[in-house]
Amino acid sequence: MSLEGKKLGFIGTGKMGSALIKGICSAGLFSSSDVYASDLYEPSLDELKQDVGVNVSTDNTTTVNNSDIIVLAVKPQILKKVIAGIKEDIGSDKLVISIAAGVKLADIESEFNEGTRVIRVMPNIAATVAEAASAITQGSNASKDDAEDALEIFGAVGSAIQVPENLMDAVTGLSGSGPAYIFPVIEAMADGAVYEGLDRKSALVLAAQTVLGAAKMALETEAHPGELKDMVTSPAGTTIRGIKVLEEYGIRSAFMQAVIESSNRSKELGK
Ligand SMILES: NC(=O)C1=CN([C@@H]2O[C@H](COP(=O)(O)OP(=O)(O)OC[C@H]3O[C@@H](n4cnc5c(N)ncnc54)[C@H](OP(=O)(O)O)[C@@H]3O)[C@@H](O)[C@H]2O)C=CC1
Numbered sequence: 001m002s003l004e005g006k007k008l009g010f011i012g013t014g015k016m017g018s019a020l021i022k023g024i025c026s027a028g029l030f031s032s033s034d035v036y037a038s039d040l041y042e043p044s045l046d047e048l049k050q051d052v053g054v055n056v057s058t059d060n061t062t063t064v065n066n067s068d069i070i071v072l073a074v075k076p077q078i079l080k081k082v083i084a085g086i087k088e089d090i091g092s093d094k095l096v097i098s099i100a101a102g103v104k105l106a107d108i109e110s111e112f113n114e115g116t117r118v119i120r121v122m123p124n125i126a127a128t129v130a131e132a133a134s135a136i137t138q139g140s141n142a143s144k145d146d147a148e149d150a151l152e153i154f155g156a157v158g159s160a161i162q163v164p165e166n167l168m169d170a171v172t173g174l175s176g177s178g179p180a181y182i183f184p185v186i187e188a189m190a191d192g193a194v195y196e197g198l199d200r201k202s203a204l205v206l207a208a209q210t211v212l213g214a215a216k217m218a219l220e221t222e223a224h225p226g227e228l229k230d231m232v233t234s235p236a237g238t239t240i241r242g243i244k245v246l247e248e249y250g251i252r253s254a255f256m257q258a259v260i261e262s263s264n265r266s267k268e269l270g271k
């Protein structure tokens, strides 16, 4: 099995649905004429129609009836209601992918008719620039081919791995929410440079490129981050002064706690 000849649908074209549609279409994995999207909010549909050229509708069953794979990209709190409106149109020929934070496979499956193939995915917003970090987990009726299709779709917009479902809350706290921890870091680093006299535009470019470069080194060298940090940190140099301040403000504890607390919220959403 492969994605060849398949049509992809999105229910919910808000921030994450739109990021995925844009990323997947620019990656060329699906042509825009093979992508269907529906939402209640017409301006986001109009924007996708105009910018990406996908098929849009305010009726979710139009998306379902035209698609082989349907991504549910609505808020966890309304997932049940959305499923109730489409379940009779979803047979065993279709694969459902939920990206809702926290909501467990068993709870999603129990809202559909028996035997529905479901995969749960936690992507992130960087799908829009093909740099998402995603994890997928396979439902009880989904096949290995379904998992491979999901890995191919989310792999086209970044990195995608498969994890057991009990780790999806940790993934949500780490990479699902993670971009929002890093954007303030970029802004604050740039603020420091603006304080020192650099213009805002240059400061933001240098700050963002610094984060990108550090991430790329961590991924490509696979060296321990501590070892990479030591490569920058000259004895009695500039970097160790900055590191000391970050440690005084508890940077490691702050980031660890952010991931743990976000994972806890994901667990709450699943109750
Ligand atoms: N944002 C992110 O970075 C990430 C989000 N997620 C998950 O993705 C999902 C979507 O999040 P996000 O994109 O941020 O949320 P948004 O609120 O931006 O998008 C959800 C969209 O669904 C629409 N909607 C509401 N009711 C319906 C309905 N009955 N049928 C079709 N569409 C409907 C909303 O319209 P309206 O606004 O009019 O209600 C909105 O446009 C969530 O489950 C979230 O947990 C996962 C990973 C990362």
Ligand SMILES: O=C(O)[C@@H]1CCC=N1
Residues within 6 Å of the ligand: 101, 172, 176, 177
């Ligand atoms: O904040 C949220 O709940 C969603 C899920 C992961 C990222 N955004």
